[in-house]
Amino acid sequence: MIAEHSAIVARGMGVRRGGRWLLRPAAFGIAGGVTGLAGPPGTGKSTLLATFATLRRPQAGALRILGRDIADSADLRAVRARIGYLPGRFRGAENLTAAEFVSYAAYYKGMRGADARAALRRFDIADVAATELGLLPPDVRLRAGLAATCVHEPELVLLDDPLGVASARRGAGALRRRALRRGGGAHARAAAAGPGADPADVAALAELMPLLRSLAPTVVVTAPDPQLLTGWCDRLLALSRGRITDLPARSYRPVPSLSARDAAAAADESRTGRPEVPHDRDPRDRAPRIALGTGAGV
Numbered sequence: 001m002i003a004e005h006s007a008i009v010a011r012g013m014g015v016r017r018g019g020r021w022l023l024r025p026a027a028f029g030i031a032g033g034v035t036g037l038a039g040p041p042g043t044g045k046s047t048l049l050a051t052f053a054t055l056r057r058p059q060a061g062a063l064r065i066l067g068r069d070i071a072d073s074a075d076l077r078a079v080r081a082r083i084g085y086l087p088g089r090f091r092g093a094e095n096l097t098a099a100e101f102v103s104y105a106a107y108y109k110g111m112r113g114a115d116a117r118a119a120l121r122r123f124d125i126a127d128v129a130a131t132e133l134g135l136l137p138p139d140v141r142l143r144a145g146l147a148a149t150c151v152h153e154p155e156l157v158l159l160d161d162p163l164g165v166a167s168a169r170r171g172a173g174a175l176r177r178r179a180l181r182r183g184g185g186a187h188a189r190a191a192a193a194g195p196g197a198d199p200a201d202v203a204a205l206a207e208l209m210p211l212l213r214s215l216a217p218t219v220v221v222t223a224p225d226p227q228l229l230t231g232w233c234d235r236l237l238a239l240s241r242g243r244i245t246d247l248p249a250r251s252y253r254p255v256p257s258l259s260a261r262d263a264a265a266a267a268d269e270s271r272t273g274r275p276e277v278p279h280d281r282d283p284r285d286r287a288p289r290i291a292l293g294t295g296a297g298v
């Protein structure tokens, strides 16, 4: 049974790419709250998310986003302005400052400079506004990405593998091997996040995840491993072999909350080589600002 008012309503929708069905024709709905979409690399999460973002058309069936039929060109134009989409492996434009990056997004979305400044404050990156994205650690860079994604206050936010920004930073395969050997806590999360993920970076990013629900009434977030999404999503979906299925969103908790000792150990271990961030607060002090800032300064 699909609620007609669901933010995403797919009816007989099939998605093909590279000569195969990434999603065989299926009917499903995604309602408000946070929905996680997990699946191993190459199963089609990014393609499906881009379809929800209306960047791609399904090859079969119908798709309604926020009550609009994306096959209708007037509906399509209207709905695009209500979606915020952050593509995968987001690195941003490395040589733009955070302020330039968010302002540019605001301009494209028909927003004012004041909206961009409000987004910088809302995501607690006003004090790194003049720093180039390439010099920021992954969690702060993700904040900039979220600020750009949400500068127009979308009703539907689509985040493609936000934890992947940690593995996009360094190609340190050795770090992943070490994480896998040690197991547990930040190391396990780093291993699940992908090759090259730094445990301290992943820990800082993971702290942002529960706050993503404050971004919009409906948020869809992908990750390669369901462990990364378990415990804080309202609903967890798995994409595998062309089928989308529900997983228990909270039944197992292989992602333990990070103990202070674990966090400190992970941070100590991986601090070497981490760029200096002109930021005088611990990332944990910054995280709640997303929730506090929602709606307030925007």
Ligand SMILES: Nc1ncnc2c1ncn2[C@@H]1O[C@H](COP(=O)(O)OP(=O)(O)OP(=O)(O)O)[C@@H](O)[C@H]1O
Pocket: 017, 018, 022, 039, 040, 041, 042, 043, 044, 045, 046, 047, 048, 088, 224
């Ligand atoms: N440019 C392309 N041209 C043709 N086929 C592609 C292209 N990019 C991806 N594909 C196909 O689409 C499939 C799904 O890719 P997609 O990036 O959506 O998967 P994913 O689950 O998001 O993977 P990842 O987690 O690695 O991003 C790939 O396995 C590949 O077969």
